[in-house]
Amino acid sequence: MKVAFLGLGVMGYPMAGHLKKAGFEVCVYNRTTAKAEKWAQEFAGKFADTPSEAAKDADLVMMCVGNDDDVRAVAFAAMAGMKAGAILVDHTTASAEVARELYQALSDKGIGFLDAPVSGGQAGAENGQLTVMVGGDEVTYQAAEAVLKSYAKQIKRLGEAGSGQLCKMVNQICIAGIVQGLSEAINFAQKAGLNVADVVEVISKGAAQSWQMENRALTMDKGQYDFGFAVDWMRKDLSIALAEARRNGSTLPLTALVDQFYADVQRLGGSRWDTSSLLVRLQ
Amino acid sequence: MKVAFLGLGVMGYPMAGHLKKAGFEVCVYNRTTAKAEKWAQEFAGKFADTPSEAAKDADLVMMCVGNDDDVRAVAFAAMAGMKAGAILVDHTTASAEVARELYQALSDKGIGFLDAPVSGGQAGAENGQLTVMVGGDEVTYQAAEAVLKSYAKQIKRLGEAGSGQLCKMVNQICIAGIVQGLSEAINFAQKAGLNVADVVEVISKGAAQSWQMENRALTMDKGQYDFGFAVDWMRKDLSIALAEARRNGSTLPLTALVDQFYADVQRLGGSRWDTSSLLVRLQ
Numbered sequence: 314m315k316v317a318f319l320g321l322g323v324m325g326y327p328m329a330g331h332l333k334k335a336g337f338e339v340c341v342y343n344r345t346t347a348k349a350e351k352w353a354q355e356f357a358g359k360f361a362d363t364p365s366e367a368a369k370d371a372d373l374v375m376m377c378v379g380n381d382d383d384v385r386a387v388a389f390a391a392m393a394g395m396k397a398g399a400i401l402v403d404h405t406t407a408s409a410e411v412a413r414e415l416y417q418a419l420s421d422k423g424i425g426f427l428d429a430p431v432s433g434g435q436a437g438a439e440n441g442q443l444t445v446m447v448g449g450d451e452v453t454y455q456a457a458e459a460v461l462k463s464y465a466k467q468i469k470r471l472g473e474a475g476s477g478q479l480c481k482m483v484n485q486i487c488i489a490g491i492v493q494g495l496s497e498a499i500n501f502a503q504k505a506g507l508n509v510a511d512v513v514e515v516i517s518k519g520a521a522q523s524w525q526m527e528n529r530a531l532t533m534d535k536g537q538y539d540f541g542f543a544v545d546w547m548r549k550d551l552s553i554a555l556a557e558a559r560r561n562g563s564t565l566p567l568t569a570l571v572d573q574f575y576a577d578v579q580r581l582g583g584s585r586w587d588t589s590s591l592l593v594r595l596q
Numbered sequence: 597m598k599v600a601f602l603g604l605g606v607m608g609y610p611m612a613g614h615l616k617k618a619g620f621e622v623c624v625y626n627r628t629t630a631k632a633e634k635w636a637q638e639f640a641g642k643f644a645d646t647p648s649e650a651a652k653d654a655d656l657v658m659m660c661v662g663n664d665d666d667v668r669a670v671a672f673a674a675m676a677g678m679k680a681g682a683i684l685v686d687h688t689t690a691s692a693e694v695a696r697e698l699y700q701a702l703s704d705k706g707i708g709f710l711d712a713p714v715s716g717g718q719a720g721a722e723n724g725q726l727t728v729m730v731g732g733d734e735v736t737y738q739a740a741e742a743v744l745k746s747y748a749k750q751i752k753r754l755g756e757a758g759s760g761q762l763c764k765m766v767n768q769i770c771i772a773g774i775v776q777g778l779s780e781a782i783n784f785a786q787k788a789g790l791n792v793a794d795v796v797e798v799i800s801k802g803a804a805q806s807w808q809m810e811n812r813a814l815t816m817d818k819g820q821y822d823f824g825f826a827v828d829w830m831r832k833d834l835s836i837a838l839a840e841a842r843r844n845g846s847t848l849p850l851t852a853l854v855d856q857f858y859a860d861v862q863r864l865g866g867s868r869w870d871t872s873s874l875l876v877r878l879q
Contacts, residue, residue, distance in 0.1 A: 432802045469798040479788040483781045487804035490777015493850045498769040504844040505762045515752040521770035523806035561787040567776045
């Protein structure tokens, strides 16, 4: 089976590598060609100078780029080279609207489309342990699932086109509340003179427990914020969720507030710090 | 060893029972004597009409009552009957101030004092699986620890008098953020037409995971809010944390907001609903 991967960022680069290691014939494309060349060398794969060229003759085309505009640009460029019956899988975290728009546009050409944002971060991409949240039709999902397993520990279809993106938004809304609560809790504990490690030990088995507490509380206590997913990217994701909430009529008071708090962190110089840096603006 | 238990609410009643089952000679006191009588019958123990009488000759006196005022009233009443060398353990969630005040007052009489709020709720009290967060001096803690094990799966001393209460505040601050984030996430998922059970399945293994998600998301989705810890009690706990933050200089914007949201829930008739009912005011 021939596959293409478009976009070799911190996520795409190792994901494309897993496809090659799984035995697929892989051709990659990246906006900066040097990186595609480096990838081709490292994994003994091929690279192309345009999305259309990379996608030519591919059965499956994966992409992981920046924002809605990048998704549109790369997807339409790839479409020009894709054959009927092929499938385009978008791993970018983007809006549900762009997913529905591309699903329709590619359907008209006989090409399948899945919106398939991931969670698990850079470490998950490198270890091939991502979670993939998929929207699109069932037949297309069935055809792509086995290939996605090259870099995923968990893959689930949530519903029609856009559902993968909506599920990712739910994920980010949960994280916003957890991290802000944890930041206030750690700051309070520090100012109260408690030992944060002791507190975490005693409260992490009950109703206050979270993945964030288990994996970030001690690094936050030490002021370490270099564990991956950056504040700039979180603001992009929250912006997508807040815009979708305007459409579906849901109310996100805490999410909107935390988005503003992340703006404070950006002003403090933390655009590239990880999401747990919400603590900094309280200190 | 002779022990006393003062305050037979949903927590105290089964906790006192565990002490009796562990083989201690137990005398209980409750403001409404009928309940103390019922307890004495069920567990073949003794009851007294006043805190002082129940505490007489006891080596350890436990209490679990309502708020700071109740703690003061019952503790000072018990103190009148307690012998030098005995220990008073307060399981009420109360302020760190009242803990320090009682620690000092009892020290002056040669009586030990531990502030020891618990988490784990009614189920934890009934199963003897509570977590106990302790403040006080090490010697007193060592003398009481074995007895507290009658109803606890985890006991930890966090520091001097008041530290147990401060740790419980940290716990409640974490919960406030998690539950509000989860409420916004579930409301968003419902309005986006997603299946909440599917979403939880896919996002509960990663960075959005929490005890609340694993134990409450599905019941929240069904609008069930009868799982224990009530909104009125949560507001009491958040009020204590917000007052302490004024003293220690920490900022709790999300916690303060969620406290106001719980006021909305009270206005909607939810004073006795559990803490996950924050979802209701979004719907």
